[in-house]
Amino acid sequence: MINRREFISKSALAAGVGATAPVSFNIISTKSKDLPMVGHGDFKFKVNKEWGVQDPGKIPVKDCHEMVMDSKGRLLMLTNHPENNIIIYDKSGKVLDAWTLEFPGAHGLTISQEGGDEFLYITDTDLGKVVKTTLAGKKVLELDFPSEIAAYQDKRTYKPTETTVAPNGDIYVADGYGQNYITRFDENGKYISHFGGKGDADDQFDCCHGITFDTRNSLDPQLLITSRSKQEFKKFTLDGKHKETVKLPGCWICRPVLKNENLYFAVIITKSWWSYDGMLAILDANDHVVSLPGGSLPTYNEGVLQEPIYDNQTFLSPHDVCIDNNENIYVPQWLSGKTYPIMLERI
Numbered sequence: 001m002i003n004r005r006e007f008i009s010k011s012a013l014a015a016g017v018g019a020t021a022p023v024s025f026n027i028i029s030t031k032s033k034d035l036p037m038v039g040h041g042d043f044k045f046k047v048n049k050e051w052g053v054q055d056p057g058k059i060p061v062k063d064c065h066e067m068v069m070d071s072k073g074r075l076l077m078l079t080n081h082p083e084n085n086i087i088i089y090d091k092s093g094k095v096l097d098a099w100t101l102e103f104p105g106a107h108g109l110t111i112s113q114e115g116g117d118e119f120l121y122i123t124d125t126d127l128g129k130v131v132k133t134t135l136a137g138k139k140v141l142e143l144d145f146p147s148e149i150a151a152y153q154d155k156r157t158y159k160p161t162e163t164t165v166a167p168n169g170d171i172y173v174a175d176g177y178g179q180n181y182i183t184r185f186d187e188n189g190k191y192i193s194h195f196g197g198k199g200d201a202d203d204q205f206d207c208c209h210g211i212t213f214d215t216r217n218s219l220d221p222q223l224l225i226t227s228r229s230k231q232e233f234k235k236f237t238l239d240g241k242h243k244e245t246v247k248l249p250g251c252w253i254c255r256p257v258l259k260n261e262n263l264y265f266a267v268i269i270t271k272s273w274w275s276y277d278g279m280l281a282i283l284d285a286n287d288h289v290v291s292l293p294g295g296s297l298p299t300y301n302e303g304v305l306q307e308p309i310y311d312n313q314t315f316l317s318p319h320d321v322c323i324d325n326n327e328n329i330y331v332p333q334w335l336s337g338k339t340y341p342i343m344l345e346r347i
Contacts, residue, residue, distance in 0.1 A: 037347065038314055040298065043282050043291035044347045045329065047314055051093040051343035052077075052330075059087060059095055064332030064341055066109040066255070067322035070118055070135060075322060077332055077341060078109035078122065085122070086137065091324065093343065099137040103127065107177075108162040108210075108255075114169065121163040125177050128158040143173065146183045148191050162255055164213045164223070166238060174225065176209040182225065182240065195240030196225075203242040206230045210255020216285065224256040224263070233265075246287045250307030253281065259323040261285040266318040266331065270295070270308055276336075277310035278318045280329065280344075293329075293344060294318070315342070 035046040054061075062081040069075050074096060075089040084098035085106045105126025112119050119140065120133045132141035145155050152158055161176030169187030180198035185191055197204050206229040214222050214235075222243060223236040231251050235243040253265040263283040270277050279294030289298040289305055294314035299306045316336035321329050329344040 035345070036313075038293040038311065038344070039282075039347075040291040040293075043293070045293055045344035046347060048343040048345060052089055052340040053093075054095060054340060056338065059084065059098060061087070061338055061340060063334045064319070064336070064339070065107050065334060066320040067330050067332050067341065068109055068111040068120075069322055069324055070111060071113070073324065075324075075330055076109065076111070076120070076135070077330075078106050079332075080104060080106045086120075089341075091328075101131065101133070101137065101139070103129070108160065108174075110163045110165065112165040114165075121165065121171065123160040123163060123173070125159040125161060128155055128160065128178075130160050130163060130171075130173055141189055143171065143185055143189045144191070146173075146181070146191060146194065149179070149181055149183065149194050151179045151181065151197065161208075162210045164211045166213055166221075167215075170238075172211055172213075172223065174208045174211040176205075176207050176226075176228070180205040180208050182208060182211065182223075182236075184240075193240065195236070202234070202245060203236075203240075205234070210253070212256045212258060214256075214258060216258065216261060226253050226255060226265075228252050228254065228268075247305070248281065248289065249305055251281055251305075252278075254319055257321050257323065259327065262290075263287070264321045264323060264329070266320050267292075267295075267308075268317050268319060268334065270310055275310075276316045277312075278315045278333075279308060279310060280315075280318060280321060280331070318342075 039045045060081050061079040065078045067077045077087045082102045085100045085103050088097040103124040105124045107125045108123035110121040123130050130143040133139050157178050159177035160173050162174045164172050171185045173183045175181050181194045182196045183194045205227040209228040210226045212224050214224050226233045232247045234245045250270045251267045252269045257264040265281045268278045282291040284290050292298050292308050295308040317334040318331050319334040327346040331342045
């Protein structure tokens with residue numbers, strides 16, 4: 001781990017991407033001095049595209065993949081720039097610290113409270129690695145390649161995208177860019193079991209990009225796992241039994257993120273790659289989409305979500321969401337011209 005502390009007192013704007021004029025998608029026009037607004041119903045937000053912008057010569061980014069918030073309210077963002085995989089912001093958008101594992105394919109970032117300490121779980125899709133670190137970047141565990149799974153004849157086919165940690169310490173790893181298995185390890189990194197694989201069956205995936213542990217029902221904890229290319233997410237028991245599939249037509253969803261009773265997704269695209277037509281999706285406790293910041297008003301026809309339409313201005317390729325205690329949203333973006341995270345202020 002290479003540590004690099006650099007406190008920044010002044011930010012410089014990075015190169016931006018021109019926005020086209022929006023059509024009508026329930027976006028509220030404002031005076032030029034005001035921030036634009038997005039969202040629907042009880043979930044509306046002011047869009048601040050300058051919140052996390054830094055001098056790229058001092059704090060460079062490549063693809064901004066994921067963000068989490070620690071117990072101190074600091075925002076930790078993962079980028080695959082080898083000079084600084086982790087950038088730590090305060091809520092004003094000021095950079096407090098940065099460090100790196102020199103991971104070229106840093107992709108998944110999970111934070112876990114374990115005893116009195118917090119730890120990060122970081123995946124690298126290029127190196128096929130999953131590591132556990134302290135918040136300061138000290139490596140404390142590396143999970144082995146799951147050689148117990150017969151489908152992995154070649155380590156190069158293992159490309160883990162995300163992790164989640166159960167209350168008992170078990171670690172679940174989603175191989176979203178590889179063979180699409182979910183592998184379960186104990187807290188010491190010992191293999192326990194696996195399920196999934198690529199396919200069309202209920203218990204299989206097509207890009208199990210994200211995974212999270214859902215404790216909203218304490219009597220029935222479950223795993224939420226995206227099948228991004230199928231535009232859906234699935235619910236599983238902790239031992240890998242399929243329970244339910246929730247389809248979100250037109251929404252190529254990344255990882256599930258929970259805040260209170262709501263479920264949030266970054267929708268990286270809605271039509272096709274390179275169209276840069278992503279948005280966010282916010283679901284209620286009944287898995288009903290109630291707001292699509294950056295997109296059209298969510299509409300259902302006979303219980304089926306109608307494919308949303310991009311607002312043509314808010315996002316490029318949103319890859320994750322991080323929600324603070326005031327329910328503001330921070331959005332890192334993939335392949336977006338090396339742009340910094342966007343902040344949505346809850347109204």
